[in-house]
Amino acid sequence: MKNGARSTEPPQEELATGERSTRNRVVRSVLDHGPSTVSELAQRLGLTQAAVRRHLDVLAADGIVEARERRVYGARTRGRPAKVFALTDCGRDAFDQSYDELAVDALQWIGEREGGDDAIAAFARARIAAQAGSYRETVEAAAPEERAHALARALTADGYAATARSAPHPQQGEQLCQHHCPVAHAAERFPQICEAETEFFAELLGTHVQRLATIAHGDGVCTTFIPKSSRVAGASPPPKPPEPSKPPRTSGTKPEKPSPRIHNAITSASTAGRNPA
Structure with missing residues (x-):
C-alpha cells in the first residue's frame, strides 16, 4: 500500500x-x-x-x-x-437460566413447611458439609501459614474467584476475598447461607473468623478476616510461668520467741546509753 x-x-x-x-x-x-x-x-x-x-x-x-x-x-x-x-x-x-429463582423458591418452601429459619440454617450447613471433603483435603495439606491461600484456591475451583492477602495491618492477620458468588441471589434472601459458610471457614482454619462484607448485601467483594494465630496449630501450649512464692502466713499464729542470746543482744541494744532505773 x-x-x-x-x-x-x-x-x-x-x-x-x-x-x-x-x-x-x-x-x-x-x-x-x-x-x-x-x-x-x-x-x-x-x-x-x-x-x-x-x-x-x-x-x-x-x-x-x-x-x-x-x-x-x-x-x-x-x-x-x-x-x-x-x-x-x-x-x-450462557443463556438466561432460572436456577436462582428455583433455589429461592425451594428455600422458601423449606422455611414455610419444615421449621422456619432454623430449617434453612440446617439446610445451609448440610450443603456446606457435602462440599467439605475436597476443601478439607486441600487446606490440611498446606502449611499452617499457607492455609488461607489454599482455601482461596479451592474456592476458585468452585467458581468463587477467591484470593488471600495480608490485612491492612499484616501482623493482625489475613483477608480472604471472594470476588464472585454463584449463589448471591439466594444468599441475599437467606443470610443463613453466608453464615454457614463463615462457620465452615472458622472450623476449617481452626480459628475464629469475621465476615466483613458480602456480595449478597451489596458489597463488591465477600471479605473474611482471618486473625493471625499466636501459635502453630497442633503444637503443645507454652509452659505456664512459675507462680510467685507466697510469704508464710502469720495471722492466727504466735510469733516465735528469739533465743536467749538474741534476746539479750536486742535488750542490750535497746538500753544502750540509758541510765538504769
Missing part, C-alpha cells in the same frame, strides 16, 4: 466482533432448533457450509457445542448417520 493510501479492509477488531456475532447466531440457532447438521445451519443462517464448519470448530474447542450422531427413529437407512451439533451444559449456561 502506498503512503497516504487508505485501506479498504476493516480493522481487526471489527472482524473479531463480526466473527463473534456470527458464532452467537450459530449457537442461538442450535438452541432454538435443537441439534442441527452443518447443512441445516447453513440454510437457516444464509452461510456457506465451510463458514459454518469453521465457526463450529471454534465453538467445539471452547466447549460450547459438541458433535453427536443424529438419533434415528424407526428403520435405519444405509450409510453413516448424519452428524449433528448440540449445545453442551456450558453452552446452555
Whole structure:
C-alpha cells in the first residue's frame, strides 16, 4: 500500500466482533432448533457450509457445542448417520437460566413447611458439609501459614474467584476475598447461607473468623478476616510461668520467741546509753 493510501479492509477488531456475532447466531440457532447438521445451519443462517464448519470448530474447542450422531427413529437407512451439533451444559449456561429463582423458591418452601429459619440454617450447613471433603483435603495439606491461600484456591475451583492477602495491618492477620458468588441471589434472601459458610471457614482454619462484607448485601467483594494465630496449630501450649512464692502466713499464729542470746543482744541494744532505773 502506498503512503497516504487508505485501506479498504476493516480493522481487526471489527472482524473479531463480526466473527463473534456470527458464532452467537450459530449457537442461538442450535438452541432454538435443537441439534442441527452443518447443512441445516447453513440454510437457516444464509452461510456457506465451510463458514459454518469453521465457526463450529471454534465453538467445539471452547466447549460450547459438541458433535453427536443424529438419533434415528424407526428403520435405519444405509450409510453413516448424519452428524449433528448440540449445545453442551456450558453452552446452555450462557443463556438466561432460572436456577436462582428455583433455589429461592425451594428455600422458601423449606422455611414455610419444615421449621422456619432454623430449617434453612440446617439446610445451609448440610450443603456446606457435602462440599467439605475436597476443601478439607486441600487446606490440611498446606502449611499452617499457607492455609488461607489454599482455601482461596479451592474456592476458585468452585467458581468463587477467591484470593488471600495480608490485612491492612499484616501482623493482625489475613483477608480472604471472594470476588464472585454463584449463589448471591439466594444468599441475599437467606443470610443463613453466608453464615454457614463463615462457620465452615472458622472450623476449617481452626480459628475464629469475621465476615466483613458480602456480595449478597451489596458489597463488591465477600471479605473474611482471618486473625493471625499466636501459635502453630497442633503444637503443645507454652509452659505456664512459675507462680510467685507466697510469704508464710502469720495471722492466727504466735510469733516465735528469739533465743536467749538474741534476746539479750536486742535488750542490750535497746538500753544502750540509758541510765538504769
